[in-house]
Amino acid sequence: HTAHLTIRPQAVIGTINPRIYGSFIEHLGRAVYDGIYEPGHPLADAAGFRTDVIELVKELGVSAIRYPGGNFVSGFKWEDSVGAVEERPSRLDLAWHSTETNQIGLHEFQDWLDRVGSELMLAVNLGTRGTAEALELLEYTNLHAGTALAEQRIANGRTKPLDVRIWCLGNEMDGPWQLGHRPAEDYGKLAAQTARAMKQFDPELELVVCGSSSSTMPTFAEWERVVLSHSYDAVDYISCHAYYENTGDLGSFLASGVDMDRFIRSVLATADQVKAVRGSSKTIDISFDEWNIWYNTRFENIDKIQGVRNWPKAPRLLEDVYTVADAVVFGSLLITLLKHADRVTSASLAQLVNVIAPIMTEPGGPSWRQTTFFPFAATSAHARGTALDVTTVTDTYETGRFGDVPILDAVAAHDEATGHYAVYAVNRSMDGPTEIVVDLSALPEGAEGLTPSARVLNDPDLDAANTLQDPERVTLRNLPVVRHGATLRITLPAVSWAEI
Ligand code: AHR
Numbered sequence: 001h002t003a004h005l006t007i008r009p010q011a012v013i014g015t016i017n018p019r020i021y022g023s024f025i026e027h028l029g030r031a032v033y034d035g036i037y038e039p040g041h042p043l044a045d046a047a048g049f050r051t052d053v054i055e056l057v058k059e060l061g062v063s064a065i066r067y068p069g070g071n072f073v074s075g076f077k078w079e080d081s082v083g084a085v086e087e088r089p090s091r092l093d094l095a096w097h098s099t100e101t102n103q104i105g106l107h108e109f110q111d112w113l114d115r116v117g118s119e120l121m122l123a124v125n126l127g128t129r130g131t132a133e134a135l136e137l138l139e140y141t142n143l144h145a146g147t148a149l150a151e152q153r154i155a156n157g158r159t160k161p162l163d164v165r166i167w168c169l170g171n172e173m174d175g176p177w178q179l180g181h182r183p184a185e186d187y188g189k190l191a192a193q194t195a196r197a198m199k200q201f202d203p204e205l206e207l208v209v210c211g212s213s214s215s216t217m218p219t220f221a222e223w224e225r226v227v228l229s230h231s232y233d234a235v236d237y238i239s240c241h242a243y244y245e246n247t248g249d250l251g252s253f254l255a256s257g258v259d260m261d262r263f264i265r266s267v268l269a270t271a272d273q274v275k276a277v278r279g280s281s282k283t284i285d286i287s288f289d290e291w292n293i294w295y296n297t298r299f300e301n302i303d304k305i306q307g308v309r310n311w312p313k314a315p316r317l318l319e320d321v322y323t324v325a326d327a328v329v330f331g332s333l334l335i336t337l338l339k340h341a342d343r344v345t346s347a348s349l350a351q352l353v354n355v356i357a358p359i360m361t362e363p364g365g366p367s368w369r370q371t372t373f374f375p376f377a378a379t380s381a382h383a384r385g386t387a388l389d390v391t392t393v394t395d396t397y398e399t400g401r402f403g404d405v406p407i408l409d410a411v412a413a414h415d416e417a418t419g420h421y422a423v424y425a426v427n428r429s430m431d432g433p434t435e436i437v438v439d440l441s442a443l444p445e446g447a448e449g450l451t452p453s454a455r456v457l458n459d460p461d462l463d464a465a466n467t468l469q470d471p472e473r474v475t476l477r478n479l480p481v482v483r484h485g486a487t488l489r490i491t492l493p494a495v496s497w498a499e500i
Pocket of ligand 1: 171290
């Protein structure tokens with residue numbers, strides 16, 4: 001195949017908000033305990049944080065990190081997680097059928113974030129708790145001094161407020177699995193009431209109301225309409241969550257970005273309809289605060305923990321091993337997010353360490369990068385500044401789930417600060433390479449000054465993965481770029497993701 005790409009600086013999609021390179025740490029499985037935190041590990045610092053993991057998180061380039069859940073947050077009492085560590089209670093975590101020891105809580109997590117250089121995105125519990133507790137948490141984290149809660153934080157070791165700017169109003173409240181799940185009407189009213197109260201404290205807070213847990217939920221779209229009709233004026237974002245897995249139909253799996261694109265368009269259409277009905281001048285953006293490849297079927301069938309006497313601490317849960325095919329799709333999801341950079345202005349890769357994660361650790365042993373690490377790190381490092389629409393002429397192929405789909409999908413970014421252009425492309429062709437011809441003649445700088453390079457993620461073995469036994473099996477490799485004047489020619493292997 002051949003595909004023609006034209007880069008035009010005028011084809012601006014929008015400014016890339018660095019918050020789209022966010023991630024997510026939930027108290028789930030070994031994300032926290034035996035993940036970011038493992039006192040006694042040879043590489044742990046004085047606080048018990050693994051320094052090798054800190055370095056990998058920095059290398060990944062993660063902006064905001066959503067915390068502490070996820071489903072976990074709907075049973076979470078934040079008060080259990082602050083104060084003297086030895087006095088903190090162990091609690092049942094009904095979401096993941098585990099025991100939460102609260103050895104790591106708000107303060108420790110903020111300390112860790114300070115080390116990795118990421119921003120805290122905090123979720124409040126609107127499952128088993130309500131507006132009052134959300135306000136108390138906000139006062140504890142964000143008030144400088146002078147009230148019992150602010151003074152409690154100071155006594156607990158943080159003189160300066162955490163000053164959390166972005167907050168999630170609960171988690172996946174449309175899902176029957178969620179503690180405190182409720183109908184859209186009820187959640188919409190509760191979220192609106194909580195959002196208004198939080199903004200009485202600080203009108204500049206950025207608040208995310210829960211959208212659907214996936215576009216396949218029976219209440220999808222109507223949920224968004226009802227929730228926003230209650231909360232529109234008080235919130236800033238509506239969330240989207242989407243996970244993809246290869247169920248044996250590789251062609252459709254490779255086209256997951258098409259599904260994500262339709263999902264985003266549908267949510268924006270719904271939000272804008274509510275805007276129009278209200279005659280509002282305000283626009284709601286999307287916080288795509290859970291996205292990834294997740295072999296959910298495996299969790300449902302094998303991983304779930306059961307039994308009223310069985311509440312393990314930090315069990316191995318959701319430890320998906322990602323293949324080359326998974327990473328190619330993962331990279332294409334980043335392309336889709338960038339194609340909506342004007343309205344998707346916050347996103348969280350779910351998740352970060354050990355739990356459906358780009359970074360894995362072995363207790364007492366090494367840490368390593370999964371295949372999905374590479375597209376994220378590259379995109380976060382270089383897709384900065386302005387997202388540009390790429391005019392693409394390409395063949396299509398027939399998929400079982402999404403009809404005719406372009407073989408080649410691409411987006412570009414122009415970082416005004418460095419002058420760099422970056423193009424991200426996925427070759428979905430399963431039967432052979434695609435030569436891409438990139439036309440740079442519209443660049444005002446002239447293509448002559450550019451020194452093009454390309455890196456690709458692919459492997460003849462689509463199931464190749466990085467594991468404890470073979471942690472560096474898959475990585476990015478350089479691709480030749482042939483240049484003729486203002487044209488670049490690059491051959492992308494079958495089923496590959498590339499950064500140019
Ligand atoms: O990321 C894993 C889980 O997926 C989260 O806890 C939940 O919000 C979603 O269903």
